[in-house]
Amino acid sequence: MIEGTGFGHTPVYPRAEKLSWLPSIKRAVEESVALVMTSQALYGRTNPYVYRNARVLKQAGVVYVEDMLTEVAYVKLGWVLGHTQDPKEVESLMLTDIAGEISSRTLFNTYLI
Amino acid sequence: MRDKSFYRSIGLKCGLEIHQRLKGGKLFCSCRSTLSEEPSLEIIRKLRAVYGELGVVDRAAAFEHMRNRKFVYKYYPSESCLVECDEEPPHQVNKEALEAAITAALMLNAKVVDEIHVMRKTVIDGSNTSGFQRTMVIALDGYLEYKGEKIPIAQVCLEEEACGILEDWGDTVVYRLDRLGIPLVEVSTGLLEGYSPEEIQEIALLIGVTLRSTGKVRRGLGSTRQDLNVSISGGSRVEIKGVQELELISKVVENEVERQLSLIKLAKELKEAGVREEDFKPPMEVTELFSETKNRVIKRALKSGGVVFAAALPGLSGFASRELCPGLTLGKELAYHARAYGVGGIIHSDEDLAKLKLEDEFKKLRELLKAGSRDLIFIVAGPPDRAAEASRAVVERAKQLLNGPPEETRAANPDGTTRFTRPLPGAARMYPETDIPPMPIPREYVESIRASLPEHWEQKVKRFTEQLGLPRDLARQVVWSEYLSLFEEAVEKTRLPPTLIASTLVSTLKDIKRRDKIPVEQLPDEKIMEALLAVDGGKISKEALPDVLRELAKSPGETVQAIAARLGIKPITLEELREIISSTIQDNMEVVLEKRERALGLIMGRVMAKVKGRIDGKVVSEEVKRKLKEVLSTSRVEA
Ligand SMILES: [Zn+2]
Numbered sequence: 001m002i003e004g005t006g007f008g009h010t011p012v013y014p015r016a017e018k019l020s021w022l023p024s025i026k027r028a029v030e031e032s033v034a035l036v037m038t039s040q041a042l043y044g045r046t047n048p049y050v051y052r053n054a055r056v057l058k059q060a061g062v063v064y065v066e067d068m069l070t071e072v073a074y075v076k077l078g079w080v081l082g083h084t085q086d087p088k089e090v091e092s093l094m095l096t097d098i099a100g101e102i103s104s105r106t107l108f109n110t111y112l113i
Numbered sequence: 114m115r116d117k118s119f120y121r122s123i124g125l126k127c128g129l130e131i132h133q134r135l136k137g138g139k140l141f142c143s144c145r146s147t148l149s150e151e152p153s154l155e156i157i158r159k160l161r162a163v164y165g166e167l168g169v170v171d172r173a174a175a176f177e178h179m180r181n182r183k184f185v186y187k188y189y190p191s192e193s194c195l196v197e198c199d200e201e202p203p204h205q206v207n208k209e210a211l212e213a214a215i216t217a218a219l220m221l222n223a224k225v226v227d228e229i230h231v232m233r234k235t236v237i238d239g240s241n242t243s244g245f246q247r248t249m250v251i252a253l254d255g256y257l258e259y260k261g262e263k264i265p266i267a268q269v270c271l272e273e274e275a276c277g278i279l280e281d282w283g284d285t286v287v288y289r290l291d292r293l294g295i296p297l298v299e300v301s302t303g304l305l306e307g308y309s310p311e312e313i314q315e316i317a318l319l320i321g322v323t324l325r326s327t328g329k330v331r332r333g334l335g336s337t338r339q340d341l342n343v344s345i346s347g348g349s350r351v352e353i354k355g356v357q358e359l360e361l362i363s364k365v366v367e368n369e370v371e372r373q374l375s376l377i378k379l380a381k382e383l384k385e386a387g388v389r390e391e392d393f394k395p396p397m398e399v400t401e402l403f404s405e406t407k408n409r410v411i412k413r414a415l416k417s418g419g420v421v422f423a424a425a426l427p428g429l430s431g432f433a434s435r436e437l438c439p440g441l442t443l444g445k446e447l448a449y450h451a452r453a454y455g456v457g458g459i460i461h462s463d464e465d466l467a468k469l470k471l472e473d474e475f476k477k478l479r480e481l482l483k484a485g486s487r488d489l490i491f492i493v494a495g496p497p498d499r500a501a502e503a504s505r506a507v508v509e510r511a512k513q514l515l516n517g518p519p520e521e522t523r524a525a526n527p528d529g530t531t532r533f534t535r536p537l538p539g540a541a542r543m544y545p546e547t548d549i550p551p552m553p554i555p556r557e558y559v560e561s562i563r564a565s566l567p568e569h570w571e572q573k574v575k576r577f578t579e580q581l582g583l584p585r586d587l588a589r590q591v592v593w594s595e596y597l598s599l600f601e602e603a604v605e606k607t608r609l610p611p612t613l614i615a616s617t618l619v620s621t622l623k624d625i626k627r628r629d630k631i632p633v634e635q636l637p638d639e640k641i642m643e644a645l646l647a648v649d650g651g652k653i654s655k656e657a658l659p660d661v662l663r664e665l666a667k668s669p670g671e672t673v674q675a676i677a678a679r680l681g682i683k684p685i686t687l688e689e690l691r692e693i694i695s696s697t698i699q700d701n702m703e704v705v706l707e708k709r710e711r712a713l714g715l716i717m718g719r720v721m722a723k724v725k726g727r728i729d730g731k732v733v734s735e736e737v738k739r740k741l742k743e744v745l746s747t748s749r750v751e752a
Contacts, residue, residue, distance in 0.1 A: 050547070105143050108193070
């Protein structure tokens with residue numbers, strides 16, 4: 001589980017490998033470790049398309065799990081891995097709303113709750 | 114009447130953009146698009162023009178920024194989310210809408226692109242919370258056949274609907290967020306040359322029926338909208354936005370041609386009269402002159418801190434009342450330019466100044482402005498910055514009269530006239546939507562859609578005639594109507610005669626609208642279907658259908674059952690009918706015995722009065738005849 005900043009970001013500096021998380025992330029994916037991205041922000045939705053570094057992370061194989069809370073995603077990932085180890089299936093199950101852990105719409109008053 | 118050769122001779126060129134809302138949810142989020150809710154919150158915003166990626170400020174954006182308007186957005190809890198508020202990035206493109214757009218593109222013989230790029234189109238009137246509208250080219254280079262010729266379809270786009278406007282108070286505009294993001298297909302024709310306004314309208318109708326034949330489009334008020342580009346030789350390209358009805362297109366084109374011709378003629382007249390650009394002087398503030406005014410409008414403006422600006426327009430005296438096209442005088446045209454800056458309009462010297470109680474002030478004004486008797490004088494009253502800008506805009510517009518019609522964006526009025534809204538936006542209006550990656554469109558996907566394309570509308574007419582037994586005219590009416598997909602659904606789901614369904618949808622509903630002035634187009638498909646199913650299930654008779662539909666249109670919240678009960682049109686069974694007939698004959702036995710067979714009309718009338726709308730009239734007639742015969746034959750024996 002990675003609890004990224006904002007939309008779900010980590011450092012991916014292309015020219016400063018020492019500071020970049022990307023090599024480690026790629027190595028993890030190569031070794032079939034499921035990588036799931038949530039956000040440190042309490043409210044709102046992760047998004048792998050707005051900024052370049054998130055696009056790079058998604059392309060590397062990180063699964064962005066919409067607006068799931070980190071703690072919930074952690075428990076869910078444990079449950080999913082208990083059923084399958086196939087990366088495609090892990091992604092698909094993590095992105096399927098099973099018990100209301102993912103909401104398709106973020107409402108205006110979400111922040112007021 | 115102007116004929117086709119006239120429009121050819123003046124070089125009429127026209128481009129059509131047809132917008133059609135699609136069924137299903139929103140384009141970039143998971144909200145409903147039913148437009149059926151009450152708002153729960155409002156959000157207030159302002160727009161600010163900034164330099165674009167190319168280092169220039171869009172002309173239209175600068176204009177809007179200058180107007181400094183406040184935008185209020187009404188928020189609907191199930192029909193808007195943070196995407197509509199522009200507080201969350203767009204989600205991925207709605208797959209259902211994408212498929213509908215590709216279907217439409219293929220029906221229009223267009224070539225689907227290999228990769229879809231979502232673009233942002235600058236929109237600065239506040240109708241998009243983001244300041245742009247998202248649009249994507251789906252297909253290019255198609256055609257439609259019309260009178261044996263190929264009408265070019267330049268492009269088919271999929272885009273998001275803007276907010277609906279609820280109120281416009283000049284400095285504040287109220288929008289509804291629920292409409293924002295509804296998917297639309299936009300079909301743009303190539304330049305149509307050599308066609309008359311009626312033919313241009315027919316081409317628009319043809320595109321409309323082609324889109325509806327996909328079965329994936331919405332119907333009802335606001336579900337289609339047309340933009341037109343119109344130009345003539347010696348005129349200018351004018352974009353006319355928001356023609357609500359396809360049937361209004363020919364009138365709008367005719368009016369625009371007339372307007373441009375009048376402006377060309379006026380330019381010539383002014384030049385011949387020796388009017389020159391340098392004769393136009395900027396407006397002056399003349400508030401002082403009106404401090405004692407008896408004119409109520411100006412008095413009110415001054416009381417709330419307003420000012421008055423005035424200017425003389427050389428050589429234009431007497432021209433302000435001239436009609437540029439039916440319903441649009443030059444005075445009104447100039448006033449639109451003032452109104453674009455958020456003031457009420459202008460008052461000019463061609464008006465009845467005595468009635469306006471402004472005779473004295475205008476006399477003094479004429480001296481103050483050193484204006485001659487051939488000059489038109491006008492004033493603008495309002496808040497200081499707006500009155501200054503508005504009066505300057507009027508002078509600028511008047512100056513342009515020397516050069517004929519300018520390029521501009523206009524909006525269509527419901528009566529087929531148009532009004533100035535803003536100068537044509539600059540060219541740098543489109544730029545990539547960076548929040549959505551490009552989407553490759555696999556060929557197999559396109560081919561799978563092509564393999565199961567819906568029927569062409571002409572095939573539908575043929576099938577409805579041959580297989581469903583509709584008269585040809587009725588079949589064509591249904592296919593060309595907004596109710597096509599509802600008709601097909603009702604034929605499939607009920608055992609009602611297709612002719613009954615068709616005539617209900619294309620003529621009964623229209624009658625209700627015309628006779629009772631009820632906005633029957635707002636009645637949702639599901640409610641009409643509910644009424645048809647009630648007839649099919651014997652819950653109401655087909656005679657009662659018009660009454661039920663009328664009541665439903667008045668209160669769509671009610672169920673068909675409740676309405677039937679309220680109207681007392683519970684259907685009766687055959688047994689009940691027979692009982693009513695027997696007792697009616699019994700009650701009128703004397704007449705029956707006297708008039709014998711000729712009593713049929715009387716009995717029929719009395720029975721119908723009791724059962725009207727509750728059972729098929731044909732059944733009543735048969736039953737009355739049978740029973741009467743039976744009664745008469747036994748009575749003869751008795752006699
Ligand atoms: Zn939404």
